[in-house]
Amino acid sequence: MQRWRTMAEILAARERFEGPLEGWRPPRAHGVGLRPSGATEFSEQHFPLVNAHGHRLPAVVMATVVGHTDGTRAYRLSRAQVERAVEMLSPAEAYAEYDHPNLRHWRDRLLPAMEQDPGAEVVAVFVGDDAEESPDPAIDAFRAAFPDHAVAIAAAAAGAEVVRGMYGSELSHFDKSPTDFATEADIASEKAIRETIATYRPGDAFEGEETGRSGDGERSWLVDPLCGTLNYAAQTPLAAVNVALTTPEGTRVAASADPISEEIFWTDGVSTGSTTRAWVRKGGGDTALTPSPRTMLVDIQCDGAPDEPFLGGQLVADPALRRTFGPRVMSTTLALTWVAAGRRAGYVTDDRLTEGGGLEGSVHFTAPIAICQAAGCIVTDLEGNRLHTGRGMIAAADADTHRQLLDLVRPHLEATSE
Known part of the structure; x- marks a missing residue:
């Protein structure tokens, strides 16, 4: 059986799947949920795994199975389709540097659940660039299922995409002091971040570097849409997009995106014993962060x-x-x-x-x-x-x-x- 043991092989496999999908655009988020036959409608509990701006290989595998290419859509899945998706994705498990939560979810949870409950409804959801409400209740339930860390990742990714797209262009400056200023990219990035957070957490407060604070909830999103503006304006590719959720108990989740390398560093704020709970998302998967003094x-x-x-x-x-x-x-x-x-x-x-x-x-x-x-x-x-x-x-x-x-x-x- 084929095995993809390296990052190069993972990326090559992803390209092979993406190539035949005419008009393919990677989704902003994707996931597969199961509604038991005893439930009358989908709810957020039916989507235990949300992929926000990541895990592109599982996304394109499932898109290949259902024929999805772009936009926000939900597809009802048969057992045969889930089995096919598992078979297509299984070679990725040989790459040990990544966790493989989608493969485990499809193979170890969905397939046994479908066997035990033949009347269950299984749905694959893809969320594109559009943020409007959908007539499909499964999509609304999927959006409601976003955990806080997925919102942070999605928001940081939205800001980073803006910053990356404007890199190297002529930008207007808005002076703050003789040695500090904001650019159009700072302002556009903060707007994209604010809109993303408002989509998933409309009741939370927001505090941005450029637009200040709005809302008065105990949950507050702290946002620096472009940390390293002077570097960025001088076309020096060292900058970050920072998003964190704070509560009276402290920082809940955080994401810091490098818009040039397309890496997203993140934590879900949960620590279990000595287990690392911080990762870097690149190439569609997550690698645990491991501090080391080796570079000195x-x-x-x-x-x-x-x-x-x-x-x-x-x-x-x-x-x-x-x-x-x-x-x-x-x-x-x-x-x-x-x-x-x-x-x-x-x-x-x-x-x-x-x-x-x-x-x-x-x-x-x-x-x-x-x-x-x-x-x-x-x-x-x-x-x-x-x-x-x-x-x-x-x-x-x-x-x-x-x-x-x-x-x-x-x-x-x-x-x-x-």
């Missing part, structure tokens, strides 16, 4: 306030730091997701966004901090205390790197303290 590279934020002492520049030039680590300056919170992914050993910022010097409630930092913490990084203020209790932040891949960075930061922190 540390990003240091150098965009300090001009009217107060700031340690970024001094730290970059510190010979003691350069003997151990390779300092880098990205000027975007994308660097935090790279710590979670093992591409950076650490990240240091002296940003002081609150009176006490913390970063709590920041549209810039909330999403990537949550991703770092979910991946198992050590994240504290510059003195090693609990984050948000003091000035700035150190994020490190492991405890040893964190201790080294604390020692290197300490003299500069003392020298710049008022």
Whole structure:
């Protein structure tokens, strides 16, 4: 039996399926649900698996089975169609770097359920670019089934698509200060994110970098539609689109998208023992984020306030730091997701966004901090205390790197303290 054991083989298989589908456009979201014969109508409980902006191979496999190419549609499935989809997707299981939730759902849950309940109704749903309500109740139930992390991913993906599409074009600037501005891309990205969140969570509050806060619910979406605007405007491909949901209990879910590499870093905010609960979505699948200090590279934020002492520049030039680590300056919170992914050993910022010097409630930092913490990084203020209790932040891949960075930061922190 054929097996797809590498990423190249997975992508090649996807291309083989997509090629014959004339007019094919990958869906914004897709999933397969089952309504038991005893239920009178579909509900969100009947869709336990929602794929938002991802898992494109299962999407095109099911699209091939039902003949779907574009838009928002629902298709009733026979047992034979589900079996065919399982057979077509099974070779992907040999690629161990990805989880394969759709294959497991179709094979291990749907097929046995259809055998036990022959009168059950099984439906494949594809959601395209259109957000209008559908006359098919299965589609409405599928949209209602979106968990918070799927909303975050869908919103970040919508913003990233706008940012990617405008990259390299001539953009109008809207000055905030002599060294800071927004562009048309920032504003268009935030609009796409806001519309996506409003589609799935109309009762939630929204706070955007460009348009401010609206709504007064306890659940609030914090959005930075383009973190790294100066990089982006200068056609330097280092930027992020950050989306996080906060509640009185803390950050629930978060997504941080790299619009140029088309990666989405995300967490569902759930930690089970020592199990990693943060991933990067690329190529249609999810890979667990694994912090590591192996690169020995540390990003240091150098965009300090001009009217107060700031340690970024001094730290970059510190010979003691350069003997151990390779300092880098990205000027975007994308660097935090790279710590979670093992591409950076650490990240240091002296940003002081609150009176006490913390970063709590920041549209810039909330999403990537949550991703770092979910991946198992050590994240504290510059003195090693609990984050948000003091000035700035150190994020490190492991405890040893964190201790080294604390020692290197300490003299500069003392020298710049008022």
